Amino acid sequence: YQGKHxxxxxxxxxxxxxxxHPFGMDGISILSNSNVAEAQSIAAVKKAEHYLALSPVVIASSLEALNGNVSPYLWHTVETKGWPQGHEAAEAVLANLKGSYLWKKDAKRYLQDPLSFRSAGYILAAAMEELNQTKGLLNxxxxxxxxxxxxxxxxKxxxxxxxxxxxxxxxxxxxxxxxxxxxxxxxTQLALQMESLTxxxxxxMHISAWRTTQLVDDHRTGLSTYLVAKENKGGDGFANIAQSMSGLYADGMALTNSVIGYGxxxxxxxEETFSNLNATADRLSKMADVGYEIYAxxxxxxxxxxxxxxQDGKQMGQGTTKLLDGYRKVVPFVTKDRIFTPDINNGLKFLKSYQIPANN
Structure with a gap:
């Protein structure tokens, strides 16, 4: 009312x-609708929106972790594909890499990164386009x-x-x-679109998990296997952490199964047709939650x-430095093997509340 709750x-x-006081058909018209499911959809879409807005800086941080190639994100590269939201996604990733060492030549840098890095911009663009379509239908x-x-x-x-x-x-x-x-x-239209966004x-989420598995390979990164710190002599680093991530990944992929039409x-x-909008909203919300966990x-x-x-003198980007500095306030650098459950939980809270810069 007048701009306030x-x-x-x-x-x-x-x-x-x-x-x-409703009566008769008035009561039916109030109760026989999808308002609650639409409210659930709004909450789920807002969560998905923040998750996707967070994605460019996460992708950029992975590129710096890998010593990756910026080539797939350049304007003239993206222009040759022409996908909707392609430029928006790519430029959002690159915006986080202003000042990064990735813009300097490196003879040890691979010409071709794994596809989970090269395709990240296009896959993010696809999700951004689905988000726009969903918001339009929901509106x-x-x-x-x-x-x-x-x-x-x-x-008429x-x-x-x-x-x-x-x-x-x-x-x-x-x-x-x-x-x-x-x-x-x-x-039905909105439920189908919600499933498409999911x-x-x-x-x-899929390529995030796969990027993570690439980052522990010393042949890919040029860093130590399992990202074991120099001072962590004989340590395992991140040798076994992917097992728990794999379980979360399976939970997320199971959410891609369709639920509309059942009833x-x-x-x-x-009354023998169904869209199950509430179920699609619930699955979208859960998919965003799994996505955040994989990002953690x-x-x-x-x-x-x-x-x-x-430590080797490399400069990180402006956007990725902001992510790194904020993250280090809740999760310290791994100098010695430890139980990582608190780190994952603290990282999850950090990412869910991460403030996305307006220019990203």
Whole structure:
């Protein structure tokens, strides 16, 4: 109310409105809708939006950890593909690498990085496009009725069927006022799009897990195997941490299975189609949660490698330095083998609340 969250009772009192008590079909029109599922969808989409906004700096940190090639993200490279959101995703990654050592020549740098690094921009672009489509449909949904029946006071009377006698039964007093049976609580379009966004997040999560497994390979990074610090003599480093990440990865991939269309006919069999929007919203929310957890593993690795490169005199990017400095306040550099559960949990909290710079 007037730009603020205010209890309805307070607003009614201020405006001198009497409480409204629904009855008959009014009660059905209020209850027989998808408003709750749409509210769940809003919450899930907002979580997915932050997860994707976080992705460019995570990808950039992985490139610095790997000593990766910026070539796949350059404007003239992306232009040759032409995918929607391709430039936006690539430039967001590169923006975090301003001032990075990756812009300097390095004879030891590979010409071709693993695809989880090379394709990260395109896969992020796909997810960003799905997010835009989902937000558009969700915005349409919440600004239109989900009632059944519906009342339209501005009906058109210039359709070829406008004078059909059957329409007389549907008019309510005036020529442009109609009460119609419908299925405006059907959200098949939105549910399909929510599933598409969930699958897109699954791809983002997928390549994050695979990048993490590449970062412990000394042949890929030129750093020590398992990112064992110099002072950690005989240590295992991150030798066994991928096993728990693999379990989370499996949980995430299982969320890509479709759930729309399932249901048991009700109301003596006349209600026999389903979109299960609430289930798609729940799965999108869970996929974002798994994505954050996988990122917690990846950033544990990337920051370790970034610090090791800084010890060798390498300069990190402006955006990735901000990530590294903030992360180090909650997760210290691994100088000695330790239990990593607290690090993953603290990293997860850090990433979920990470403030994305406006220019990214």
């Amino acid at each position: 205010v209890p309805a009772a307070q607003v009614r009192k201020e405006l001198k409105l009497q409480p409204y 349409t949904a919440i600004n239109h009725t989900t009632d059944n029946p519906i009342v339209n006071t501005e009906a 009377n210039d359709r070829w069927y406008s004078n059909a006698e059957v329409l007389d039964e549907m008019r309510a007093g005036k020529p442009t006022v109609y009460v119609n049976s419908c299925s405006n609580f059907d959200n 699958k897109a997040l699954g791809q983002v 048991v006919p009700t109301s003596i069999g006349i 593993y990846e950033v544990l690795h990337t920051t370790q490698a970034m610090d090791m490169r800084k």
